[in-house]
Amino acid sequence: xxxxxxxxxxxxxxxxxxxxxxxxxxxxxxxxxxxxxxxxxxxxxxxxxxxxxxxxxxxxxxxxxxxxxxxxxxxxxxxxxxxxxxxxxxxxxxxxxxxxxxxxxxxxxxxxxxxxxxxxxxxxxxxxxxxxxxxxxxxxxxxxxxxxxxxxxxxxxxxxx
Amino acid sequence: xxxxxxxxxxxxxxxxxxxxxxxxxxxxxxxxxxxxxxxxxxxxxxxxxxxxxxxxxxxxxxxxxxxxxxxxxxxxxxxxxxxxxxxxxxxxxxxxxxxxxxxxxxxxxxxxxxxxxxxxxxxxxxxxxxxxxxxxxxxxxxxxxxxxxxxxxxxxxxxxxxxxxxxxxxxxxxxxxxxxxxxxxxxxxxxxxxxxxxxxxxxxxxxxxxxxxxxxxxxxxxxxxxxxxxxxxxxxxxxxxxxxxxxxxxxxxxxxxxxxxxxxxxxxxxxxxxxxxxxxxxxxxxxxxxxxxxxxxxxxxxxxxxxxxxxxxxxxxxxxxxxxxxxxxxxxxxxxxxxxxxxxxxxxxxxxxxxxxxxxxxxxxxxxxxxxxxxxxxxxxxxxxxxxxxxxxxxxxxxxxxxxxxxxxxxxxxxxxxxxxxxxxxxxxxxxxxxxxxxxxxxxxxxxxxxxxxx
Numbered sequence: 203x204x205x206x207x208x209x210x211x212x213x214x215x216x217x218x219x220x221x222x223x224x225x226x227x228x229x230x231x232x233x234x235x236x237x238x239x240x241x242x243x244x245x246x247x248x249x250x251x252x253x254x255x256x257x258x259x260x261x262x263x264x265x266x267x268x269x270x271x272x273x274x275x276x277x278x279x280x281x282x283x284x285x286x287x288x289x290x291x292x293x294x295x296x297x298x299x300x301x302x303x304x305x306x307x308x309x310x311x312x313x314x315x316x317x318x319x320x321x322x323x324x325x326x327x328x329x330x331x332x333x334x335x336x337x338x339x340x341x342x343x344x345x346x347x348x349x350x351x352x353x354x355x356x357x358x359x360x361x362x363x
Numbered sequence: 364x365x366x367x368x369x370x371x372x373x374x375x376x377x378x379x380x381x382x383x384x385x386x387x388x389x390x391x392x393x394x395x396x397x398x399x400x401x402x403x404x405x406x407x408x409x410x411x412x413x414x415x416x417x418x419x420x421x422x423x424x425x426x427x428x429x430x431x432x433x434x435x436x437x438x439x440x441x442x443x444x445x446x447x448x449x450x451x452x453x454x455x456x457x458x459x460x461x462x463x464x465x466x467x468x469x470x471x472x473x474x475x476x477x478x479x480x481x482x483x484x485x486x487x488x489x490x491x492x493x494x495x496x497x498x499x500x501x502x503x504x505x506x507x508x509x510x511x512x513x514x515x516x517x518x519x520x521x522x523x524x525x526x527x528x529x530x531x532x533x534x535x536x537x538x539x540x541x542x543x544x545x546x547x548x549x550x551x552x553x554x555x556x557x558x559x560x561x562x563x564x565x566x567x568x569x570x571x572x573x574x575x576x577x578x579x580x581x582x583x584x585x586x587x588x589x590x591x592x593x594x595x596x597x598x599x600x601x602x603x604x605x606x607x608x609x610x611x612x613x614x615x616x617x618x619x620x621x622x623x624x625x626x627x628x629x630x631x632x633x634x635x636x637x638x639x640x641x642x643x644x645x646x647x648x649x650x651x652x653x654x655x656x657x658x659x660x661x662x663x664x665x666x667x668x669x670x671x672x673x674x675x676x677x678x679x680x681x682x683x684x685x686x687x688x689x690x691x692x693x694x695x696x697x698x699x700x701x702x703x704x705x706x707x708x709x710x711x712x713x714x715x716x717x718x719x720x721x722x723x724x725x726x727x728x729x730x731x732x733x734x735x736x737x738x739x740x741x742x743x744x745x746x747x748x749x750x751x752x753x754x755x756x757x758x759x760x761x762x763x764x765x766x767x768x769x770x771x772x773x774x775x776x777x778x779x780x781x782x783x784x785x786x787x788x789x790x791x792x793x794x795x796x797x798x799x800x801x802x803x804x805x806x807x808x809x810x811x812x813x814x815x816x817x818x
Contacts, residue, residue, distance in 0.1 A: 265691070267646070300774070303715040303729050303758045304810065305584065305628040306685060306692055308597075308604065309641065309648040309669040312625055316646055336604065336625060336643075340581065345555045345782030347755075 247287035249362040256283045259343075260318055262356040264299070267313035269321055277318060280360055281325035294318045295359045296336040297343070299352035304338055311336030318358035333363075413450035414535055415477050416443060417502075419457060421484035421495065422465035431520050432486035435495060436461075438524035439482065442542045442568060443531065446768070447798030452478045470505040478502050480535055484527070486520075493517040497527050499534055508534050521570060526818060541763035542567060545814040546770060547585040547594055548789060550574060551807040555782045560809075562596060562609070567763070567813070569803045575609065576616075584759075585609075587814045588631045594812075595619065595629035595638050606640050608655075620653050620660055628672045633679045639663075641671040641684075650684055652699075663701035674718045675699065676743070683707075683717040683726055683743070694728060696743060707745030716759050719743070722766035725794065729758040729771075738771050740794060751796040756787075761813045768793055770802065772809040 244250030252258050257280070260273035269277065284290060296315030298307035315334035323329045343359075344351035418440040421432030443449035458472040465483045473481050484497040492514060499509040509530055513523045525543040532540030550563035562575040562582045576582050580600035587594060594609040598616070606619045606626040620626060624643035631638055632652075639652045648669045652661050664670045667688035674683050676699075683696045694708040694717045708714035712732025719726055725740040730750070736757045739750040756774030763769070770791045778784035787809045789802040802808075 300756065301734065302713075302731065303672075303685075303692075305641070305671045306669065306687075306715055308583075308625070308627050309643060309671050312643045312648070313646050313669065335602070340558065340560070340583070342555055342782075344780065345777055345785070346780040347776035347778075347785070348780070351777075351780065 247290050247362070252280070252283060252360065252362060256280055258361070259357045259359040261353060262314055262358070264352075264356065265302075265310070267310060267317050269317050274321060277321040278325050281322050281327045284322070284327045284331065291331045291333070291363045293333045293335055293361045293363055294322070295341075295361060296334065297341060297355055297357050297359070298339045299355040300339045300342065300347065301352060302339060304340070308336050308338035311338045314356075314358045318360070322360075413448055414479055415450050415452055416480040416482070416531075416535075417452045417457065417473055417476070417478035418443065418482050419454070419459075419461035419464050421486050421497070422462045423486045423488075425488060428486045428488045431488065431493060431517065432484065432495075435486065435520055435524040435527070436482075436484065438521060438568070438570075439528045439531070442525065442528040445568065445798075445800060446532065447793055448532075448536060452476055468500055470500075470502055473500075473502045480508075480531075482527070482531060488517060491517050493520055493523070495520075495523050495527070497530070499531055521566065522817070525566070525568075529816075538767065539765045539816070541765045541768060541813075541816070543817050544764060545571075545817065546761075546789075546802075546811050547575070547587060547814070548772075548804070548811040549583060549585065549809045550804070551787055551809060552578075555777070555785055562594070563804075563806075563808070564611070565804070572805055575611070575614070584628060584810050586630050586812045589633060589635045589815055593631075595631060595640075597627050597629070606638070608638075620651070620658070622651075622660070624648075630674050632675050633677050639673040639675060639682060641673065650682070650701075661701075663697070664704070672716050676719050677721050677723045681743070683719055685715045685717060692731075694726070694745075707741065707743070708748075709745060710748055718760055718762065720762050720766040720794075721764055725766070727760040727762065727769055727794075729760070738769070738792070749796065751792050751794065752790075752799055757790075759810055761811050763813050764815045766794070770811040770813055772811060 244254055257276045260276050294315045296311035298310045315336055319332045319334050322332055342355045344354040418436050420436045423429030423432040440451050444451050456476040459469050465485050468481055468483060479502055481500040481502050484495060487494045494514045496512045498507055501508050515523055528542040529540030544567045545564055546567055547564045550561045551558050553559045559578040560581045561578040562585050564575055565572045580598050583597045585594045585596035592611055596607055596609060597604055598607045604625045606629040607616045608619050609616050619638060622642045626640050626642045629638050629640040637652050637654050641648045641650055647666055648671055649662055650664045650670045650673045652663060668686055670684055670686045672685040680699055681696055682699055685692055686695050692713040692715050693706050694714045695704050695706050697704040712730050714728050714730055716729040717726050726743055727740045730737040730739055735753055737750045737753040738757055738760050739748060741748040754773060755776050757771055760769045760771040768791055770789055772787055773790050775786045787807045789804060789808045789811050790799060791802060792799040
């Protein structure tokens with residue numbers, strides 16, 4: 203539920219961002235620093251920008267590494283966002299929930315990172331801009347041991363490098 | 364030998380003790396004839412009935428030597444009790460004094476308090492040298508089973524205690540002990556989402572704790588080389604998860620192999636000349652063997668899904684591994700060259716982390732079924748499956764060198780959304796499924812790996 207609210211917010215903010223992007227595109231590198239501290243929001247092209255305006259992660263079903271239909275649009279928006287910041291490179295981190303063995307989950311996390319990267323590439327982001335890494339079950343985003351926590355932890359997160 | 368070389372050797376001795384100056388010298392004691400295996404102890408019975416044994420403090424020639432003798436007897440007593448195969452007789456019931464028993468045991472005094480076996484000993488210090496005489500007695504026939512003297516630097520008194528424990532275990536049970544060993548594991552500190560994971564090493568009884576890596580890069584899944592001076596493990600150093608070799612003496616690390624993808628789940632071959640591991644490529648993870656001499660990499664599996672956690676049989680002829688090629692995680696065995704793959708796990712649930720017993724007769728595994736984890740064993744052909752322990756988040760069994768005891772780690776689930784109450788701890792259990800014990804470590808701990816016998 204929280205997630206949906208976040209996504210709605212992200213769509214609204216995205217429209218804003220595109221609007222102001224055209225005016226600052228030429229001096230994005232210098233102007234961005236100043237903007238970061240002000241009420242104008244996160245620096246364009248930054249991780250904070252990606253999180254706030256696009257969404258940095260997609261979620262997976264248990265033991266699955268295919269991109270769910272309801273998650274694909276997040277990656278499409280990431281590709282669109284990346285096309286606006288051609289200097290940005292990213293690392294896709296694959297993660298698993300705690301209900302598996304450490305070694306298998308490392309391999310599963312890599313598969314999830316690959317699946318997310320493949321969609322980014324298919325939607326126009328150059329493969330050379332994307333690296334992947336797996337943390338298996340060892341870096342949970344949600345710290346509980348509940349269905350809700352596990353759902354949040356089965357994820358691939360796009361991180362600006 | 365110059366000072367630096369001596370320091371180096373001393374350090375080596377402090378770390379493993381098994382090398383050069385640190386190795387305790389063993390001498391047979393000529394004063395008493397040594398008998399054969401104990402006549403009173405029925406080995407098969409011992410599996411359910413622990414052997415009653417008395418371990419009075421070892422005597423000492425000086426106050427300092429007396430303290431060392433007490434400490435050694437304490438470590439021996441603790442080892443024997445923790446094995447679950449011995450029942451130390453309450454010391455408050457002892458009739459004969461330790462000092463007198465070290466001279467000549469008065470067997471009726473030990474028989475009447477129910478001891479079947481008795482150990483006596485004496486410690487002598489001269490400068491930095493420690494000499495410990497130790498005798499093992501069969502109380503009913505009033506016979507000496509073993510008499511041995513150990514000489515070592517005084518700092519290595521714990522190793523002498525472990526060696527004595529192994530002698531007692533072997534003479535009374537008829538199989539090799541496992542007390543003179545170490546365990547390498549992952550020491551975990553900090554909140555779950557920012558966990559610091561360092562390699563740590565300790566004696567099998569939890570003493571002599573030491574960190575091997577500084578925590579700047581996450582370290583996972585350490586495994587001992589069969590000569591115990593080297594560890595293979597996975598590290599996130601340089602930002603990429605890769606298998607590294609770690610030299611315990613020098614602390615030097617090096618990446619193993621030239622793989623494009625992540626490398627994980629390393630294990631040495633029984634001859635120590637190669638490492639079998641898994642490497643990801645595309646959507647698969649395949650098993651490779653890397654020759655440590657030539658560094659040549661050879662691919663053993665391909666295109667079959669996620670193949671991880673490979674482990675050689677003790678004779679080096681086969682490899683057991685974990686794969687989801689059939690849809691979910693199961694255990695497979697193949698020839699060491701990569702052919703003849705066959706599935707061996709067919710029970711309910713997913714099977715993972717297979718590890719071959721040093722005896723060759725069993726494969727231990729983690730099973731995940733209906734949201735519960737379990738540690739179990741099966742024969743290498745998949746028959747005779749037995750679950751030894753069940754609970755939340757338990758995995759990663761490792762065998763003691765005699766194949767009789769296993770260690771693994773076990774998590775306590777978080778009780779709230781902030782991760783409160785979460786912990787990870789090491790446990791050990793007899794392969795018969797009794798004597799499950801938590802191993803006390805200074806921090807949370809995971810991924811234990813048991814060393815071979817050090818001597």
